Amino acid sequence: MVLNELFKEHRKVEKLEATIALLKSTDAKQEAIITQLKSTDARQEATIAKQQKQIEALAAGLQKVSAQLELSKPAPQTVKNTE
Numbered sequence: 001m002v003l004n005e006l007f008k009e010h011r012k013v014e015k016l017e018a019t020i021a022l023l024k025s026t027d028a029k030q031e032a033i034i035t036q037l038k039s040t041d042a043r044q045e046a047t048i049a050k051q052q053k054q055i056e057a058l059a060a061g062l063q064k065v066s067a068q069l070e071l072s073k074p075a076p077q078t079v080k081n082t083e
Helices: 002-072
Strands: none
Touching: none
């Protein structure tokens, strides 16, 4: 009887050890995924910063063109009414 109980406990320990190994493996996989996501996030932030600078440069260029266009408009002329 004692031997049967010892064997049952041994099987429980083996199952727990297998569960622990599986959890460790899952944890390692998740850590790898987190590392990849952090790398992707850093690349995306760099791309966003670059695009923001490009947008700012384009906006500045557009403002210059708008100012030049405004300056090139002919001045309004008044017409003298002769009656």
